[in-house]
Amino acid sequence: MTKFSDLALDPRVLQAVSEAGYETPTPIQAQAIPEALTGRDVLGIAQTGTGKTASFTLPMITLLGQGRARARMPRSLVLAPTRELAAQVAENFDIYAKHTRLTKALLIGGVAFGEQDKLIDRGVDVLIATPGRLLDHFERGKLLLTGVQIMVVDEADRMLDMGFIPDIERIFTLTPPKRQTMFYSATMAPEIERITKTFLKNPARIEVARQATTSTTITQSLIELKPVRKDRVFGDKRAVLRALIRAEGEACTNAIIFCNRKMDVDVVAKSLKSHGFNAAPIHGDLAQSERMKTLDAFRDGSLHLLVASDVAARGLDIPAVSHVFNFDVPSHPEDYVHRIGRTGRAGRLGKAFTISVPSDEKYLKAIESLIKAEIPRGPLPEGFEPDTREGKPDRPPREDRKGRERAGRGRDRERPVKAHDEVAPMEPLVAVPKAEVTEAEPREEERREERREERREPRGERGERGGERRRDERQESRGERREDRGDRREPREDRRDYRRDRDLGPAVIGMGDHVPDFILRSFALKPSKAEDLEDASATGTEG
Numbered sequence: 001m002t003k004f005s006d007l008a009l010d011p012r013v014l015q016a017v018s019e020a021g022y023e024t025p026t027p028i029q030a031q032a033i034p035e036a037l038t039g040r041d042v043l044g045i046a047q048t049g050t051g052k053t054a055s056f057t058l059p060m061i062t063l064l065g066q067g068r069a070r071a072r073m074p075r076s077l078v079l080a081p082t083r084e085l086a087a088q089v090a091e092n093f094d095i096y097a098k099h100t101r102l103t104k105a106l107l108i109g110g111v112a113f114g115e116q117d118k119l120i121d122r123g124v125d126v127l128i129a130t131p132g133r134l135l136d137h138f139e140r141g142k143l144l145l146t147g148v149q150i151m152v153v154d155e156a157d158r159m160l161d162m163g164f165i166p167d168i169e170r171i172f173t174l175t176p177p178k179r180q181t182m183f184y185s186a187t188m189a190p191e192i193e194r195i196t197k198t199f200l201k202n203p204a205r206i207e208v209a210r211q212a213t214t215s216t217t218i219t220q221s222l223i224e225l226k227p228v229r230k231d232r233v234f235g236d237k238r239a240v241l242r243a244l245i246r247a248e249g250e251a252c253t254n255a256i257i258f259c260n261r262k263m264d265v266d267v268v269a270k271s272l273k274s275h276g277f278n279a280a281p282i283h284g285d286l287a288q289s290e291r292m293k294t295l296d297a298f299r300d301g302s303l304h305l306l307v308a309s310d311v312a313a314r315g316l317d318i319p320a321v322s323h324v325f326n327f328d329v330p331s332h333p334e335d336y337v338h339r340i341g342r343t344g345r346a347g348r349l350g351k352a353f354t355i356s357v358p359s360d361e362k363y364l365k366a367i368e369s370l371i372k373a374e375i376p377r378g379p380l381p382e383g384f385e386p387d388t389r390e391g392k393p394d395r396p397p398r399e400d401r402k403g404r405e406r407a408g409r410g411r412d413r414e415r416p417v418k419a420h421d422e423v424a425p426m427e428p429l430v431a432v433p434k435a436e437v438t439e440a441e442p443r444e445e446e447r448r449e450e451r452r453e454e455r456r457e458p459r460g461e462r463g464e465r466g467g468e469r470r471r472d473e474r475q476e477s478r479g480e481r482r483e484d485r486g487d488r489r490e491p492r493e494d495r496r497d498y499r500r501d502r503d504l505g506p507a508v509i510g511m512g513d514h515v516p517d518f519i520l521r522s523f524a525l526k527p528s529k530a531e532d533l534e535d536a537s538a539t540g541t542e543g
């Protein structure tokens with residue numbers, strides 16, 4: 001078996017690795033590190049949890065050991081799709097480079113430009129960034145990419161999901177052609193294949209077993225809920241969830257609860273809190289500082305239950321999670337594997353409960369066919385009683401929601417969504433955010449939301465741009481951020497959309513019962529155009 005000491009890594013890196021407690025390289029590390037150290041391009045087909053971050057960070061640190069950074073010209077670049085993932089890479093870099101004098105900067109949304117500018121001005125060896133933010137710095141003339149010797153693209157398939165591929169292509173063209181490229185993706189969609197053919201030179205293709213099977217350390221259970229009242233499914237699922245958590249008792253040291261829809265993440269978290277659970281949500285609508293605070297609390301054990309969407313939680317490295325609860329059966333089978341893989345890590349035992357309703361049947365079939373096993377059926381937890389009381393549905397019927405959503409876009413973004421909880425009965429939702437409407441493809445919608453979120457300016461940095469910090473902060477607090485994007489150069493496609501968005505007039509906030517014409521206007525566009533426009537229109541009015 002390969003040992004780290006066989007890998008020709010810098011002794012300072014080896015020392016840091018040993019202090020991190022790693023004994024042997026993971027398969028992706030054992031295969032990618034020797035190739036990377038020869039200067040060859042690497043194409044890693046691997047997911048989070050395989051040790052892929054160290055597989056590019058360790059050789060990078062070794063290769064950058066010689067030479068010095070020059071002002072505004074980073075020597076290497078790591079691109080990650082989300083702020084959290086970029087921050088995670090930066091944390092890894094700090095661990096592995098602690099005995100070296102290499103410097104790094106993290107360029108992500110939610111962090112003021114000023115500090116980052118100073119670091120980059122001085123010169124950094126490693127620049128870790130999200131694509132949009134990197135291009136912002138570049139376009140402000142604060143950064144030159146011509147000194148990049150090593151470029152890493154991490155989680156490329158997720159970049160594709162989030163619409164970052166044009167940005168990535170552009171960044172590739174801004175770096176010198178003789179750079180070394182390490183490119184990681186969990187899957188090889190045709191678009192990803194195309195990029196690697198265009199920008200990688202004879203890469204060493206390293207594929208580690210795709211996680212289509214679930215770990216044997218995870219005990220899975222499927223709780224089939226057959227609601228007595230169809231219009232009380234949502235409340236019944238929350239009651240099942242509470243009963244399951246209670247039944248697990250102290251064995252449930254912490255848990256991630258996955259919902260398919262971002263809005264449900266909020267509602268489920270609020271509902272749990274109102275029942276005395278220590279729970280908090282994480283999704284793309286929350287401020288970056290809030291997301292980081294929540295994750296830190298979950299990591300340090302002060303938060304017991306993390307309610308999350310797939311987009312927000314994917315790729316996050318949280319080592320010790322005793323339980324995963326799927327509040328919804330995921331509509332994409334591979335998400336099931338990702339979700340339950342958050343527990344039972346590193347040989348620990350974990351439990352994964354999935355709550356299903358009859359309409360989930362086709363998703364369950366897809367999951368069971370992917371994992372090549374039947375998820376064991378478990379009994380409904382003790383203490384669960386279906387809601388048979390007279391009264392209103394626990395959420396409005398689907399058609400209503402659509403109509404209301406259309407009419408209320410913008411307004412519902414301004415005020416917090418109220419939990420429709422049976423303990424604190426809720427008025428029917430007046431307006432439901434867009435994620436609610438696209439139920440058939442909730443994940444796609446979330447991705448678009450996340451993309452928009454990633455492209456937004458962080459709070460407090462606009463003053464540095466236009467001296468209008470105060471005004472902008474007020475607007476942001478009202479949920480109005482459309483102007484933020486006005487001074488950003490987006491890839492051509494996006495620019496066209498934003499211009500069209502601006503043509504629709506100023507953002508409409510708090511429109512009351514009045515429905516502006518543009519919301520009701522129908523457009524006979526090709527499907528892709530229609531989707532773009534929907535995107536632009538939604539970003540124009542949301543917070």
Ligand code: AMP
Nearest residue numbers: 022024025026048049050051052053054
């Ligand atoms: P990643 O796939 O890069 O997100 O890594 C997943 C987790 O594995 C992280 O918590 C790493 O600290 C850990 N890890 C990476 N390499 C090793 C190794 N060789 N031995 C043990 N743990 C590792």
